[in-house]
Amino acid sequence: MDPNDALPQWLPEQRTRLADSDCRRIVDVHCHCLPGLDDGPDSLEDSMRLLSALARDGFTTIVATPHQLGPYDRRNPAGRVRELIDEVAYEAACRGIPIELRPGxxxxxxxxLxxxxxxxxxLTVADQGRHLLLELPHEQFLDPSPLFLPLAERGVQTVMTHPERHRYLRRNLSTVERWVDQGALIQVTAGSLVGDFGEGAYNAAWELVGWGLCHVVATDAHDDQRRxxxxxxxxxxxxxxxxxWAVQRMVHENPHHMLVGDWVTAGQIREDGS
Structure with missing residues (x-):
């Protein structure tokens, strides 16, 4: 028996999203929902409010992705993240919040790296060892492309997170196209598509979608109010x-592939559906 079958019954919003998809789970692959680790929730109560908001937004399964390295160097070891996942999932179940948590x-x-x-x-996405969310610093450009091949040789796909929110990339989105040509996946933030991060991020996000360079849309949520x-x-x-078909691929199919550790086809998402 699948242990996930023991979860509380999905909310109407979750059932609507499930009916809208051919996937068994509705997955957010990028979310800062664990308390006290980074710039996400400060407390367990804050974490519960965010998980409730995610469930109402239709998600059934969240990959919790606290920051590692950079300003949080060695502060969020993999073992601690896994332990906190179990603690937060248990609390959510006790409160009747129908949400699954996976490490990332x-x-x-x-x-x-x-x-x-x-x-x-x-940590990789859902602890599957197949996809790594890679974040660039906001202040200056560091070329990530030398990492793509060594990661791929380890069976890991690079997922570049929210390039639309970096000013230095907006000026030359052809850089992102080169990353895709080299096998990287691109994740755009849902809030960027509705203007939450300003006009520059909004325009860049829609350019990436229009050029077929957005493989995954994720929330990158940090709380239930500000982010x-x-x-x-x-x-x-x-x-x-x-x-x-493109909407389904970006918001349902590719996130589900990442959850279960399936390789995602890189390259531009073209009109022929390939």
């Missing part, structure tokens, strides 16, 4: 400007 991390680019990954100190999940609003906006 939002990993800042670092020259030690490959060694730390090999040592088991960095809430905005997926339903993003889906509504996407359906006004993108074909349904």
């Amino acid at each position: 991390a939002d990993v800042r680019i670092d020259e030690r 490959l060694d730390l990954l090999d040592a088991g100190e960095l 809430p999940p905005r997926m339903n609003a993003a889906i509504t906006a996407l359906r006004e400007q993108a074909p349904e």
Whole structure:
């Protein structure tokens, strides 16, 4: 028996999203929902409010992705994240919040990254060892492309997070296109598609969608007020400007592939559906 079958019955919003998809789970692959680890929830109560908001936004399964490296260097070890996942999931179940939690991390680019990954100190999406969320610093550009091939040789796909929110990338989005040509996946933030991060991020996010360079849309939610999940609003906006098969791929299919550890086809998402 699948242990997930023992979860409380899904909310109407979750059932609507499940009916809208061919996937068994509705997955957010990038979310800061664990308390006291980073710039996400400060307390367990804050975490519960965010998880409730995520459930109401239609998600059934959340990959919790606290920051690793960068300003949080060695502060969020993999073992502690896994322990906290169990504690928070237990509390959510006690409160009747129908949400699944899986471990992951939002990993800042670092020259030690490959060694730390090999040592088991960095977390991949859903702990599957197949996809790594890679974040660039906001202040200056560091070229991540030398990491793509070594990661791929380890069976790990690089997922570049929210490039639309970096001013230095907005000026030259062809850089993002080169990353995709080199096998990287691109994750756009749902809030960027509805203007939450300003006009620059909004325009860049829609350019990436229009060019077929957005593989995954995720919330990157941090709380239920300042940085809430905005997926339903993003889906509504996407359906006004993108074909349904592309919407399904970005918001349902590819996140589900990442949850279960399936390799995601890189390259541009083209009109022929490939």
